[in-house]
Amino acid sequence: MTIARTLLGALWAGLRCWSGDDAYERSCAEHAGHGHEMLSRRAFYRAYFDRRGKRPRCC
């Protein structure tokens, strides 16, 4: 049971990382050690999409 739970947890974590679902949490963890003030989740993603939306792209 514990092994299955661990495996499922790892799978879920991998899926979130792969899809970018955990970008905010990762950013928080990254900035926590530097004493930076973190944006709210909503503001983080708005800035994220705005920044990416302005970037030139192909296809």
Added chain:
Amino acid sequence: MPRAVSHLMWIGIAALGAGAFAVLALKRGETINAAWVLTAALCTYAVGYRFYARFIARRIFALDDARPTPAVRLNDGHDFVPTSKWVVFGHHFAAIAGAGPLVGPILAAQFGFLPGTIWIIVGVVVAGAVQDFVILGASIRRDGKSLGQMAREEIGTTAGWLALLGVFAIIVILIAVLAMVVVNALAESPWGVVSLALTIPIALLMGVWMRWLRPGRVIEASLIGLVLLGLALWAGQWAAQTPWLKTLFTFTSPEEIRSKKARATPIPTDLTAAQVRARTIDKAERLRFNNRLNSGLCAAFLLIILAIMVDTARECIAVLRGRRPMAAGGSAP
């Protein structure tokens, strides 16, 4: 690896590819195992990568791993960001899998398996991939500039504008041809029209979900999109079976319109506009998904290849045991 072994291996790969092409050329029948197409493609790409791509990389561009790319030199965290080679590969995979290879092979397929296969495989090796490689190599040497910018700086202002105009014209023609193909495919198919039309609000909803409703919840939005796409397929079937909806969503194909001098259907304009809308409004959502989708598709593609290979091996064993023919089929196409 010893030189002789390497030579033998590449001769073997080339022979295997040639054999697969021979099967495609000589096989008469309505069905053929997809493994032959895959074998021809994989062997040709392997030979093209090992010899032709190496020739271009070494002799023409003289690529050097020690030279930093613009992403490293100009790293600003926004426009120039050093990225994993697999992510970069995903982007280029998306770029080559565009409109160009779609229409021609479908038309060529009407004449049998060989023309379409040659069109795609040989076309990629000697044209499509080389063009991408050359433009990419030139862009890397010029701080990641676009084709138009490079032409303007290297040749002159007029040439730059002409290059941009050419690219613009190609894109317009591509959208027009794609719209035409889509219209022909969807004409008289209310199921297809309804299902495809529903994908546009679904895509917009996913974008709104990830940006405003539940910021950054990619997996949630993906699951919702998946369920809604399934419902869209069901709704298309339902519409095709419901008389008044069937009448509403059944249109006349352009060929028929031309032959009958009938009134023009509004579908082409609607679809083109919808395509452009879908490509601009939900771009944030598209950007995020492109990469993941590409890598997922690559993995799925590899699994499919494996499945086909296993199936082929099973059929071969069945043939050896005298159970049934290798590729079933009746009359010649």
